[in-house]
Amino acid sequence: DAGITQSPRHKVTETGTPVTLRCHQTENHRYMYWYRQDPGHGLRLIHYSYGVKDTDKGEVSDGYSVSRSKTEDFLLTLESATSSQTSVYFCAIRSDREGETQYFGPGTRLLVL
Amino acid sequence: GESVGLHLPTLSVQEGDNSIINCAYSNSASDYFIWYKQESGKGPQFIIDIRSNMDKRQGQRVTVLLNKTVKHLSLQIAATQPGDSAVYFCAENRGGNQFYFGTGTSLTVIP
Numbered sequence: 001d002a003g004i005t006q007s008p009r010h011k012v013t014e015t016g017t018p019v020t021l022r023c024h025q026t027e028n029h030r031y032m033y034w035y036r037q038d039p040g041h042g043l044r045l046i047h048y049s050y051g052v053k054d055t056d057k058g059e060v061s062d063g064y065s066v067s068r069s070k071t072e073d074f075l076l077t078l079e080s081a082t083s084s085q086t087s088v089y090f091c092a093i094r095s096d097r098e099g100e101t102q103y104f105g106p107g108t109r110l111l112v113l
Numbered sequence: 114g115e116s117v118g119l120h121l122p123t124l125s126v127q128e129g130d131n132s133i134i135n136c137a138y139s140n141s142a143s144d145y146f147i148w149y150k151q152e153s154g155k156g157p158q159f160i161i162d163i164r165s166n167m168d169k170r171q172g173q174r175v176t177v178l179l180n181k182t183v184k185h186l187s188l189q190i191a192a193t194q195p196g197d198s199a200v201y202f203c204a205e206n207r208g209g210n211q212f213y214f215g216t217g218t219s220l221t222v223i224p
Contacts, residue, residue, distance in 0.1 A: 004156075031210065042202060042214030043157070050210070058211065090156055100145055100206050104156035 003027045004105035006091050012111045019078040021108050023091030025071075031094035032074040033058075033102065034066060036087040043090065049074055081112045125221045132190040134218045136203035139184060145206040148177055148188045151217070152199045160188070160201075190220075198222045 003026035013019050023032060031050055035043040035058075045058030047066040055066050063085060065077045078085055091105040126132045138146075144165040149157035163170045163177045163186075170177050176189040186203050202217035 033210075035214075040216060042216050043204075043212075044214075045211055048210055056210075094210075100212075101147065101159060101162060102204075102212060103159060104149075106156045107154075 004091060004093060004103065006089075006105040006108050008108060009106065010109045012113065013081050014113050015082055016080050019081050019110065021076045021089055021110070023074045023076070023105060025093050027093070028071055029093040029096055030071075032068065033092040033094070034064070034074065034076045035090045035092060036060065037090060037107075038087050046076065083112050086110060086112045123219045123221065125223055126193050128195060128222050128224050129192055132193045132197070132220060134188045134190075134201045134220065136186040136188075136215055137184060138186065138203070138205050140205065140207050141181075141184065143205040143207050146177070146179065146186055147204045147212070148175075148201060149204060150199045150201055157202070193222050195222045195224055
């Protein structure tokens with residue numbers, strides 16, 4: 001499982017509330033990613049990080065922010081959740097030993113009412 | 114826009130038969146591809162990868178074939194087992210840090 005955990009695993013929240021999802025890795029990988037997975041779409045990249053305090057936007061970054069204050073944790077924040085952000089969110093790491101290969105966490109299922 | 118990972122949505126196979134799952138990509142600059150397996154309620158699990166300088170790679174019971182001429186990728190699973198039932202999708206790297214993922218094919222193994 002590449003030592004990746006996500007918390008919470010399930011969350012129900014209301015429109016307009018802030019939500020923070022946490023990704024934690026135990027193997028000191030430099031690159032970390034946040035994706036969302038929705039029916040009819042492949043995984044879509046929200047943001048990624050290439051080091052502490054180094055982040056960049058992905059394909060669907062609007063409405064999301066991220067922070068990485070230490071190597072092991074990558075946080076995804078929905079500043080003001082909307083129903084369109086109901087999704088399953090996956091964190092991934094890129095293995096430093098295996099080139100570009102990405103390994104995924106177990107996911108967080110978020111429902112915005 | 115460009116299409117990634119066109120899949121048949123479902124595939125049913127008899128236990129013990131071989132399965133072939135296909136993926137088409139449209140970006141000729143893509144140089145690295147991964148097949149993932151995703152079981153219900155779980156995260157995607159790496160199965161096998163292949164680089165564009167190869168046309169075939171084998172793993173344990175799985176083989177990935179890459180045809181760059183027609184931009185086609187396939188995953189072959191030998192002697193399919195009930196535990197192989199899952200959604201399979203391909204991912205392509207067009208260079209840099211971003212992968213593009215297909216929507217997947219749902220494989221059902223009939224005992």
